[in-house]
Amino acid sequence: MRPETQVAPSLAVTVLVSVGRHPLTGRGRQADQDARGVELARSIPQAEVSLLHAGPLGDASETALRGYLGMGFESLLLLEQPDGADVLPALAERLEAAAPQLVITGERAEQGEGSGLLPYLLAERLGWPLVSGLAAVEEVAEGVATLLLALPRGQRRRLRVRLPVIVTVNAAAPSPRQSAYGPARRGQLVLEEAQVVHDEELAKWQVQPARKRPKRLKIIKAASARDRFKAAAAKAEGGRGQVLTDVTPEQGAEAILRLLREEGVLRR
Amino acid sequence: MSESNSEMLRRDPRQAWIARNRLHPRHLEVLAELGTGGGQEAASEWLGPNGLIRRNPRTVGFIGPHGVKRIDRSGVQQGRVVAGAQASPAACKPLVEIEAPAFLVAVVPDMAGGRLTSHDRDLLGLARQLADADPDSRGAVLAVVFGGHKENGVGDAGIDRVLHFDDEAFAGFSPEARLGALAAVEQAWTPRHWLLPDSPLGGADLGRRLAARLGERPATGVWQLEADAGSPLGWCCTARGAANSLDIRRPLPRLALILAECAEPVSETRHAARLLALPEALPPQLARLEDLGQVAVDPAGVALSEAEFILSAGNGVRDWEGFHHAAEVLRATEGASRVAVDDGHMARDRQVGATGTWVSARVYVAVGISGAIQHLQGIQRCDKVVAINMDPGCDMIKRADLAVIGDSARVLEALVALVEQSREEKRHAA
Numbered sequence: 001m002r003p004e005t006q007v008a009p010s011l012a013v014t015v016l017v018s019v020g021r022h023p024l025t026g027r028g029r030q031a032d033q034d035a036r037g038v039e040l041a042r043s044i045p046q047a048e049v050s051l052l053h054a055g056p057l058g059d060a061s062e063t064a065l066r067g068y069l070g071m072g073f074e075s076l077l078l079l080e081q082p083d084g085a086d087v088l089p090a091l092a093e094r095l096e097a098a099a100p101q102l103v104i105t106g107e108r109a110e111q112g113e114g115s116g117l118l119p120y121l122l123a124e125r126l127g128w129p130l131v132s133g134l135a136a137v138e139e140v141a142e143g144v145a146t147l148l149l150a151l152p153r154g155q156r157r158r159l160r161v162r163l164p165v166i167v168t169v170n171a172a173a174p175s176p177r178q179s180a181y182g183p184a185r186r187g188q189l190v191l192e193e194a195q196v197v198h199d200e201e202l203a204k205w206q207v208q209p210a211r212k213r214p215k216r217l218k219i220i221k222a223a224s225a226r227d228r229f230k231a232a233a234a235k236a237e238g239g240r241g242q243v244l245t246d247v248t249p250e251q252g253a254e255a256i257l258r259l260l261r262e263e264g265v266l267r268r
Numbered sequence: 269m270s271e272s273n274s275e276m277l278r279r280d281p282r283q284a285w286i287a288r289n290r291l292h293p294r295h296l297e298v299l300a301e302l303g304t305g306g307g308q309e310a311a312s313e314w315l316g317p318n319g320l321i322r323r324n325p326r327t328v329g330f331i332g333p334h335g336v337k338r339i340d341r342s343g344v345q346q347g348r349v350v351a352g353a354q355a356s357p358a359a360c361k362p363l364v365e366i367e368a369p370a371f372l373v374a375v376v377p378d379m380a381g382g383r384l385t386s387h388d389r390d391l392l393g394l395a396r397q398l399a400d401a402d403p404d405s406r407g408a409v410l411a412v413v414f415g416g417h418k419e420n421g422v423g424d425a426g427i428d429r430v431l432h433f434d435d436e437a438f439a440g441f442s443p444e445a446r447l448g449a450l451a452a453v454e455q456a457w458t459p460r461h462w463l464l465p466d467s468p469l470g471g472a473d474l475g476r477r478l479a480a481r482l483g484e485r486p487a488t489g490v491w492q493l494e495a496d497a498g499s500p501l502g503w504c505c506t507a508r509g510a511a512n513s514l515d516i517r518r519p520l521p522r523l524a525l526i527l528a529e530c531a532e533p534v535s536e537t538r539h540a541a542r543l544l545a546l547p548e549a550l551p552p553q554l555a556r557l558e559d560l561g562q563v564a565v566d567p568a569g570v571a572l573s574e575a576e577f578i579l580s581a582g583n584g585v586r587d588w589e590g591f592h593h594a595a596e597v598l599r600a601t602e603g604a605s606r607v608a609v610d611d612g613h614m615a616r617d618r619q620v621g622a623t624g625t626w627v628s629a630r631v632y633v634a635v636g637i638s639g640a641i642q643h644l645q646g647i648q649r650c651d652k653v654v655a656i657n658m659d660p661g662c663d664m665i666k667r668a669d670l671a672v673i674g675d676s677a678r679v680l681e682a683l684v685a686l687v688e689q690s691r692e693e694k695r696h697a698a
Contacts, residue, residue: 021511110511115488117476124480129444129556132473148563149441152468154570157441158560201485206517210508213491216529221536226340241653241669245660252672253682256633256654257690259670260598262418263381263652265577265631266687267564267599 011140013047014098016091016105016118017076019055019064028060030067033106035176037169038071041104042177044137052094054079054087054194062189069187070179076187079194084203088118090194092125101163102145107132107170113202116168123166131159132168284317290326299324365540366428369408373399374459375427376450377411378469381630381651382418384425387465389533391526392426394493395463396534398503399428401495407460410544412453414438414446423541426534431544441559443470447477448553454482456547460501466490466525475525486523491530493520567601572618575601578629578650580620582643583607584636584658587677591635594680597687603627605637621646636676639664656680 015038020031041049051068055061057080069076079090095103108116123130135150138158145165149157150172220231244252260266286298302314316322329339373395377388384392392409399407408428415438422430431453437445453459462482464475466489479486489508496504499519508527509516567575579595580603581588595602604614606621620627622642632650637643639655639662647653647667655668656676665671672679 021513023511023513026513108511112510113488113516114508114510114514115476115486116472117479117486117488120476120480130477131557132476133468146560151562153574153576154565155576156563156565158563159441160558160560161556204518207509208515208517210513210515213529219532241665241667241671243660243665243668243671243673245673247672247674249674249678249682250686252656252674252679253686255670256656256672256679256683257686259652259654260577260631263631265600267562 011044011047011102012098012100013041013044013049013102013104014052014095014100015041015049016103017051017053017065017068018106018109018111019053019061020110028064030064030176030179031106031110032176033108033169033171033173035068035071036171036173037104037106038068039176040134040137040169040173041102042072043174044102044140046140047102049073050098050100051076052079052091053077054081054090054094056081056083057189057191065189066184066187067179069189070181070184071177072180072183074183074187075190077190077192079192081194081196082198084199086197086199088121088125089197091118092122093195094192095122095126099164101143101165102137102140103128103164103166104134105166105168107168119166119168126164126166128164128166129161130166130168131161132170133172134167134169135172136174137167279315279317281317284322287314287322287324290324299327361424361536361538363423363538363540364428366406366408369399369428370402370405371399371407371461372410372429372457372459373407373461373463374410374412374453374457375463376465376471376474377413378465378467378471379413379415379417379419380469382416383651384419384422385465385467385469386533387467387469387471387528389425390528390530391463391465393533394526394531395461396426397493397531398461398463401502409539410453410457410459411541412450414442414449415440423539424534426537426539427541428539429544430541431546437553440561441557442555443473443477444555444557445553446474447481449550450474450478451481452546452548452550460522461520462523464523464525466527472525475523479523482523484523485521486525487516487518487521488525489527490520490524491527493530564599567595567599570601572601572603572620572625572627575603575627575629577601577631577633578603578620578627579633579635580604580637581608581614581635582637583611584638584676585613587680588613590677590680590684594684597684600633601629603632605640605643634664634668635680637664638662639667 017034018031020029022029041047051073053065053076057078065076079094081087081090105119108114119130131147133150134147135156136148137145138148139146143163145161145163147159149159151157220228222228222231244255283298286292286294287302289295312324312327314322329337332338375391375395378385395409399409409426410429410431411427412431414433416434433449465471487505487507490505491508492506494504495502501520503520505518505520505524507516577600579598579600581591582605585591602618603620604618606619608614609616609619620643622645624646626646628649630651632647633654635656638659644663644667653668655664655671656679657664660673
């Protein structure tokens with residue numbers, strides 16, 4: 001499925017893609033969040049989507065990057081950077097030159113430090129606003145985008161922001177389409193030279209495979225054996241709640257309504 | 269002469285004799301007089317006429333719930349005394365006040381729903397570790413709180429200073445305004461440490477924005493902290509990297525984003541939580557993100573485990589039409605106990621409890637659920653539990669913060685009527 005040529009492409013969208021890491025095998029793959037970002041970009045009408053990656057080119061990363069091409073792209077721009085380089089200057093320079101209207105990226109990388117800082121630093125450097133944790137782009141009209149933000153607990157918030165803007169997506173964004181093998185093979189990785197800045201701080205840190213975090217122990221701070229025994233043997237109790245007996249249903253309902261209002265869970 | 273007299277122990281041999289004679293009509297009265305506490309309790313120990321300690325074994329212990337005398341040898345004497353001591357555990361914790369702190373540890377808690385989350389409390393425990401590490405030059409923990417809050421135990425969580433931004437501009441979604449306020453804090457006091465929770469509730473976003481603004485390279489996903497003399501700030505941290513597959517050990521930077529359960533929350537001391545104010549007013553902020561408000565989502569589509577408001581039905585519900593209608597009007601996610609699911613009234617994926625979903629709602633309304641232990645396990649993480657039940661003695665009532673004893677169908681009906689009425693009024697007013 002090739003993208004059809006648009007009559008009047010009005011919105012330049014750049015998706016920053018990275019090489020992910022399969023959680024079980026540890027092999028390189030399309031990063032999940034970045035693939036969702038590509039899918040999100042594809043869902044915007046009249047968008048001219050281009051892919052951008054900065055990093056080393058090797059066998060593993062090429063397979064992963066071709067996975068993005070298989071989502072319906074003819075080319076991917078690759079800024080070549082050695083291992084352990086800080087990709088921020090190269091990306092910022094490239095984005096300044098290309099000046100897209102919308103930059104989409106995943107929230108955190110699946111390899112390297114994975115601090116999730118890159119979009120923030122890019123936004124600060126380019127002076128663009130940033131919206132993190134996007135669920136959908138609802139509308140783009142006259143240089144203003146209406147975005148749907150994913151909040152915790154399945155909630156959504158609508159935002160309006162003037163372009164250009166950097167947005168990040170996480171697992172709340174639509175799941176990516178399957179990567180097709182043929183287009184992935186046919187697509188081109190366009191290499192480009194870029195400035196290289198080594199990340200010297202990163203090289204000094206000790207990095208090792210993640211240890212399992214210790215489980216938190218339930219510490220009972222009691223002065224006496226009696227309290228300790230009570231704490232160990234007690235049933236779960238919230239304790240000391242208000243109990244309304246012998247009330248009419250209306251009075252009970254009013255008390256409940258008051259609590260719901262106080263907690264702010266009741267929406268109009 | 270009179271001075272030495274007052275120091276002398278004066279004994280009343282007659283009183284001592286009455287105290288020994290438990291058949292004497294004034295026996296209890298005299299025992300109470302002899303007791304050091306001087307309360308209504310009869311004394312079990314007193315100084316006898318010859319300077320010996322006299323004990324009355326009959327006054328030791330208390331009558332237990334089944335009418336059997338119990339003796340508590342753990343040092344905490346007698347049930348009634350314990351009940352009195354438990355009434356104010358907060359008051360007996362020592363109050364710590366730090367007058368002139370050597371440095372500040374700034375913490376920006378999430379305060380989801382206006383209360384400190386458990387993540388926030390862990391974070392404050394960690395901040396205390398940083399502040400109290402050197403007893404000669406102690407730092408103070410500064411909490412920056414945005415929006416109105418309902419937390420009353422702020423000092424118990426280990427906060428020395430509070431900076432409260434209770435402005436309209438900081439309510440709701442306002443990362444830019446909050447960032448501006450934090451930048452002003454940095455300018456005014458330059459805290460030695462900035463700690464934020466690495467949580468999707470807002471801390472992760474705000475912390476990264478602050479890092480970009482301050483030009484600091486933060487440590488993200490920090491879960492362990494150790495003292496390390498070789499580091500610039502004297503601490504070394506272990507952080508998760510690369511989608512939780514790597515541990516990165518590095519010197520602690522000024523700004524750190526911290527994972528949950530990084531430290532034990534403060535439990536042994538109270539702190540002053542003194543209010544601070546910024547020396548200068550905040551400069552006006554240019555808001556580039558325009559908030560159009562929260563969007564109504566279909567509550568049935570929200571996963572039960574992360575729903576915010578759950579209306580849950582159990583064996584006591586007879587009027588299922590009314591229950592579904594109430595959930596729709598209240599815009600609550602529906603849950604159910606095992607019995608309701610087994611009887612076929614609700615779908616299996618709606619089951620709350622040990623075999624179903626462990627929920628973390630802020631408000632959980634249990635309608636006609638008696639509270640089996642498996643169900644109570646499933647709602648452990650809920651903040652507020654409301655129970656509507658016929659049986660005043662059931663376990664759910666003990667767990668609930670608010671319990672209404674009565675017919676659940678009629679209470680729900682009244683609740684629906686009230687909510688619809690208030691919505692109607694608002695529509696007319698608008």
